[in-house]
Amino acid sequence: MRAQTELDSHAPAAPASGAAPTLSELEIEAIDLFIGLIKLLGMPKSVGELYGLLFVSPTPLPMETLMDRLNMSKGSASQGLKLLRSFGAVKTVYVAGDRRDHYVAEFDLSRFASNFIKGELQPHLDSGLERIKRMEHLIQQFTPGERDTAENRLVRLRHWHEKGQAMVPWILKFLVS
């Protein structure tokens, strides 16, 4: 077992006994904050915990420390970090004399947002467009009377879709600081 070498006095190391490690108030606030944000984006809370703790950590942390401090299983930590890496929300850095990967939070919001949009939002917009096209095709078989209402509504749908699509680049530009 590796010696506990964290330097942050406000991030208490595990107590003498093998009991649950404690988190500082600052860490708890950060974790809560990011749990909220992450859940809003539809991701599991463990991901928010990981990012929250890394966000306030003054030093890079290896997975083992994250597991210990957050009382989280190896599986969750590994999967969560993988997800965070895939969004560019977290990266690994080299730490001299330690074979393990050490993680630090990335603070560049725009990269995260851009990856999130590319990975989660855009596919939805695309499949939505497909559906709209299919619906437009389907109503061709309707009698004129029926077609009117349906056509009118599909026009609106297309309108929504265009708005959504048009907003994406704008949001990205807005977030680049």
Add this chain to the structure above:
Amino acid sequence: MRAQTELDSHAPAAPASGAAPTLSELEIEAIDLFIGLIKLLGMPKSVGELYGLLFVSPTPLPMETLMDRLNMSKGSASQGLKLLRSFGAVKTVYVAGDRRDHYVAEFDLSRFASNFIKGELQPHLDSGLERIKRMEHLIQQFTPGERDTAENRLVRLRHWHEKGQAMVPWILKFLVS
């Protein structure tokens, strides 16, 4: 039991037997589309089904019809319609000679978005700000060396928060057509 009086030949009524009522292709596309959208917003799929069917229905539909066509329990239908009403995504209209409420979809996107933001997004932003303030307060007790990193990060957090906050009115303006 009330006679089935839907007029849309593309929205087949229940078959002669008591078997599962069928949905037209158009209805299925619409429902799938809105299930996707609604889940993206973190709401249960039943809500998407309800809105999807109402979106393409040429006539107002009572809850009973929605339940039958979607194979959905009374409880889910009632709760889902309540939620949709609360966002202004759906409203009831009077239908002569029928005591039941009849529902139609609202097509005004901006009202829905504004209610969604007010109800879901803004509270998160508010509680986030509270947390940031609390964190800023907590780091006052740190020694100068520790405080630096933390302060730097909190500045970034504030920045993110301001961006999020600033984007809300812009999105609303964008969606008003």
Add this chain to the structure above:
DNA sequence: CAAACTGTCCAGAAAAAAATGAACAAACCG
């Protein structure tokens, strides 16, 4: 090379979210 270490993956367990259906309240009807 064997033993120890690090991290991934995935089947099963646990927790969380959503759907069900029956009890209930309210409105209507004769």
Add this chain to the structure above:
DNA sequence: CGGTTTGTTCATTTTTTTCTGGACAGTTTG
């Protein structure tokens, strides 16, 4: 009124999502 229809609420069940922990593969080390 008593009976019926309509819709809401909520305790329970079902479904879905998330977490866990061990098997495993790849590396490093003595």
